[in-house]
Amino acid sequence: MNTPQISLYKPETILTVGSHHAKIIKYLTSGGFAQVYSAEISPPDPYSNANIACLKRVIVPDKQGLNTLRAEVDAMKLLKNNKHVVSYIDSHAAKSVNGMAYEVFLLMEFCERGGLIDFMNTRLQNRLQEPEILEIMSQTVQGVSAMHALQPPLIHRDIKIENVLISHDGLYKVCDFGSVSGVIRPPRNPQEFNYVQHDILTNTTAQYRSPEMIDLYRGLPIDEKSDIWALGVFLYKICYYTTPFEKSGEAAILHARYQYPSFPQYSDRLKNLIRLMLMEAPSQRPNICQVLEEVSRLQNKPCPIRNFYLLRAMNQNAQLTSEPPSIKHIPAQQLLPAQSLQSIQQMPSMIPISHVKTTPNLDIPPISINNNDKIEAMIPVGTQLGVYAKSARPLTRTKSVPLSDDFASLYYRELHPFQKSQTFKSVESFQSPPKNSISSTSQSPVSNRIYDRPSALNRPNNYVDSETQTIDSTALPNLKQPPIIINKTVSSSKEPIVAENVTGGNIVRSLSSKLKRVITGESRSSSPIKSRQNTGDSIRSAFGMLRHGFTGSSISNSRSTSFDNNNGNNISNGVNRRLVSSLSTPSSSNFNSDTKRQENLDEKKQKLENRRSLPPSILSDFDQYERSNLNTGSREYYRSHSPVKKIEATPKIVSRPSLKSSISDLSINQEKKESIQRRVHNLLKNSEDPLAYKPASVYGKYTDIDPEASNRHSSVRITPITEEKISGHHIIDKTNLNGKLKSKPPRPPPKPPHLRTEMQNLRKFSRLQTGKLPMGRISSEATETIVDVNVDDLEADFRKRFPSKV
Numbered sequence: 001m002n003t004p005q006i007s008l009y010k011p012e013t014i015l016t017v018g019s020h021h022a023k024i025i026k027y028l029t030s031g032g033f034a035q036v037y038s039a040e041i042s043p044p045d046p047y048s049n050a051n052i053a054c055l056k057r058v059i060v061p062d063k064q065g066l067n068t069l070r071a072e073v074d075a076m077k078l079l080k081n082n083k084h085v086v087s088y089i090d091s092h093a094a095k096s097v098n099g100m101a102y103e104v105f106l107l108m109e110f111c112e113r114g115g116l117i118d119f120m121n122t123r124l125q126n127r128l129q130e131p132e133i134l135e136i137m138s139q140t141v142q143g144v145s146a147m148h149a150l151q152p153p154l155i156h157r158d159i160k161i162e163n164v165l166i167s168h169d170g171l172y173k174v175c176d177f178g179s180v181s182g183v184i185r186p187p188r189n190p191q192e193f194n195y196v197q198h199d200i201l202t203n204t205t206a207q208y209r210s211p212e213m214i215d216l217y218r219g220l221p222i223d224e225k226s227d228i229w230a231l232g233v234f235l236y237k238i239c240y241y242t243t244p245f246e247k248s249g250e251a252a253i254l255h256a257r258y259q260y261p262s263f264p265q266y267s268d269r270l271k272n273l274i275r276l277m278l279m280e281a282p283s284q285r286p287n288i289c290q291v292l293e294e295v296s297r298l299q300n301k302p303c304p305i306r307n308f309y310l311l312r313a314m315n316q317n318a319q320l321t322s323e324p325p326s327i328k329h330i331p332a333q334q335l336l337p338a339q340s341l342q343s344i345q346q347m348p349s350m351i352p353i354s355h356v357k358t359t360p361n362l363d364i365p366p367i368s369i370n371n372n373d374k375i376e377a378m379i380p381v382g383t384q385l386g387v388y389a390k391s392a393r394p395l396t397r398t399k400s401v402p403l404s405d406d407f408a409s410l411y412y413r414e415l416h417p418f419q420k421s422q423t424f425k426s427v428e429s430f431q432s433p434p435k436n437s438i439s440s441t442s443q444s445p446v447s448n449r450i451y452d453r454p455s456a457l458n459r460p461n462n463y464v465d466s467e468t469q470t471i472d473s474t475a476l477p478n479l480k481q482p483p484i485i486i487n488k489t490v491s492s493s494k495e496p497i498v499a500e501n502v503t504g505g506n507i508v509r510s511l512s513s514k515l516k517r518v519i520t521g522e523s524r525s526s527s528p529i530k531s532r533q534n535t536g537d538s539i540r541s542a543f544g545m546l547r548h549g550f551t552g553s554s555i556s557n558s559r560s561t562s563f564d565n566n567n568g569n570n571i572s573n574g575v576n577r578r579l580v581s582s583l584s585t586p587s588s589s590n591f592n593s594d595t596k597r598q599e600n601l602d603e604k605k606q607k608l609e610n611r612r613s614l615p616p617s618i619l620s621d622f623d624q625y626e627r628s629n630l631n632t633g634s635r636e637y638y639r640s641h642s643p644v645k646k647i648e649a650t651p652k653i654v655s656r657p658s659l660k661s662s663i664s665d666l667s668i669n670q671e672k673k674e675s676i677q678r679r680v681h682n683l684l685k686n687s688e689d690p691l692a693y694k695p696a697s698v699y700g701k702y703t704d705i706d707p708e709a710s711n712r713h714s715s716v717r718i719t720p721i722t723e724e725k726i727s728g729h730h731i732i733d734k735t736n737l738n739g740k741l742k743s744k745p746p747r748p749p750p751k752p753p754h755l756r757t758e759m760q761n762l763r764k765f766s767r768l769q770t771g772k773l774p775m776g777r778i779s780s781e782a783t784e785t786i787v788d789v790n791v792d793d794l795e796a797d798f799r800k801r802f803p804s805k806v
């Protein structure tokens with residue numbers, strides 16, 4: 001591979017990284033572009049007081065790679081001071097020594113005892129005991145919970161054994177935030193689909209990928225529940241030293257099929273926790289707080305964090321409920337301040353708040369570089385600068401660009417998805433649009449209330465708009481100088497700056513991100529426990545693409561790209577098919593004498609057309625838009641087109657009946673017409689039913705899920721308007737056929753758990769116990785056969801204690 005050859009730093013080499021001097025102590029490990037050292041730093045880390053740090057030197061091939069590193073650094077900053085996250089100290093970026101790429105230097109807490117994987121390898125014969133496993137799990141989950149507690153949450157996306165390190169005092173710490181993203185909404189067009197698919201392939205590890213990551217056709221978001229899945233795999237691997245899907249691969253992942261080895265033996269409760277975390281449907285998985293509560297319970301310890309999901313739900317519920325002024329309640333904001341990083345750090349047994357910074361997200365103004373070689377923030381009149389007000393000052397361009405706050409300002413135009421979603425949305429854009437902007441399809445105030453609930457309104461605003469993640473090559477500062485190296489061993493300041501096209505920037509950029517991960521993953525393959533196992537094709541294809549990037553070969557030959565293209569075509573066709581199928585029926589005006597209905601159809605058609613013509617930049621608005629246009633759900637579209645959960649499609653059913661001259665034919669046709677009219681009528685009615693689109697159902701943590709409904713596959717529960725339904729032959733939805741339920745007002749939202757009476761909870765519990773378990777309850781055949789009855793009781797018990805999965 002034509003990769004830049006970067007020599008190792010020798011011991012005693014002194015570097016300047018941000019505001020720190022770092023003297024190399026020892027080279028620790030290396031990948032293709034990344035080198036990891038221990039270093040003595042000055043001044044010491046104020047948080048830990050340690051003067052020994054870990055220096056990670058990463059070579060990134062292009063500016064997109066810089067953004068990835070930037071995202072990693074920002075995530076670490078946000079999580080700094082959590083004792084179960086590897087702590088950030090300082091950072092620095094520069095052109096690389098040979099001018100072929102960029103170098104990023106990241107100073108962080110040094111985890112002296114190495115990786116969890118190393119520890120596991122010391123116990124190959126004498127496997128880990130359950131208490132040890134629970135302790136590792138508890139601490140790791142605490143680290144991840146700090147990410148999920150943020151608002152919007154961060155998703156790690158690469159939780160695995162290899163990304164947990166052990167500090168000198170034996171604490172387990174989550175590391176490697178290079179894959180972090182915000183919640184990724186389901187893709188809505190071929191471009192988004194390809195982007196998300198590629199992003200997942202390059203930023204996640206195959207064995208830890210969740211079903212919704214693998215099968216994007218399910219139309220589910222990638223959110224915290226994907227991390228929960230990975231944690232389930234993680235827990236399984238600490239127990240059994242292999243992943244649950246090691247041999248069976250993606251097909252088994254898709255249906256959560258796995259088995260528990262008979263050795264070593266662990267308690268049913270522990271196995272049950274794995275089982276819950278590896279539920280196929282994300283909404284069925286517990287959230288991070290529930291996982292930690294359960295782990296703590298198994299440890300007989302108090303849970304170290306508070307359930308922030310529950311607190312938020314209470315807060316939001318309090319806002320929705322118009323309480324009489326005489327009733328005094330504790331505003332949830334007092335329990336959970338707006339900036340949840342701060343809030344989580346105020347939680348008992350967690351870290352002190354002294355170094356806490358609020359999320360640097362909404363207040364960064366755009367940056368321009370003027371002729372005077374100054375970088376100025378363009379501050380719109382009236383912009384509130386908040387904690388990052390210092391970016392408003394003209395910033396003198398320095399020779400090297402630290403990945404600290406100034407760097408943040410410089411790079412905020414080219415951001416990692418989560419940053420972008422935070423930075424460029426105005427405060428207003430995080431709020432729901434005014435009521436009157438929502439289509440009036442809702443039939444009653446009740447329905448509005450349903451969709452005003454936090455799960456429906458807030459969630460999509462956290463989505464990463466994958467279209468807006470595409471690269472913006474503007475506003476990059478010149479990165480001309482490497483860090484100042486005092487020791488003469490290494491000198492790179494005279495290296496020429498190579499133009500971007502020489503670095504293969506345009507091509508390698510399509511890797512999406514995280515090339516350095518791809519490379520450093522190689523170095524650990526010698527571990528007895530497989531490291532980054534089965535990362536497989538994606539990684540190889542990334543290598544291939546990288547190679548193309550450096551050799552200048554055409555990327556169109558790459559397997560990954562052609563795969564994407566194929567998919568893109570399929571989706572594209574699929575989109576068209578759907579549009580045609582959903583529009584063709586209403587447009588057959590000779591079947592529909594009701595002019596009002598026709599108007600509605602035209603209106604819907606117009607909306608679809610509008611949607612297609614709108615620029616990607618306003619895609620996020622469609623989250624709101626789509627909620628009010630109920631039959632355009634991308635989730636339903638992707639589900640109905642999923643090659644995995646294939647539903648028999650009968651598109652021909654909606655075609656027009658031919659006109660015949662005979663009377664009998666006419667009468668048959670008349671019947672057909674009426675039948676089709678009836679179906680169209682049902683279709684319309686159904687499309688007006690807000691229950692047809694239930695965004696909240698996907699987000700189990702926000703939703704109080706009826707066990708019966710939620711245990712079924714979501715594809716059954718959420719009933720989109722599909723061709724199958726129009727045909728009426730394959731999927732019979734009684735609510736659509738008898739027409740009675742449709743005229744009823746939508747069901748009121750279920751009560752949040754904390755408002756529910758004990759009796760109601762018990763009723764649900766007893767329903768579970770009476771054996772009325774819906775068929776979707778068990779997504780793993782293997783689990784069902786292997787786990788004994790006891791586990792079912794445990795599950796019921798777990799569900800009783802966490803009835804809503806909030």
Ligand SMILES: Nc1ncnc2c1ncn2[C@@H]1O[C@H](COP(=O)(O)OP(=O)(O)OP(=O)(O)O)[C@@H](O)[C@H]1O
Pocket residue numbers: 028029031034036054056086108109110111112114115162163165175176178516517518519520521522532
């Ligand atoms: N803070 C640290 N303290 C001690 N060792 C560390 C630290 N950070 C990283 N390492 C070592 O360096 C290795 C690579 O680090 P890291 O996972 O951050 O790099 P990466 O290039 O992102 O790797 P990958 O994405 O392939 O997991 C780790 O497996 C660990 O052995």
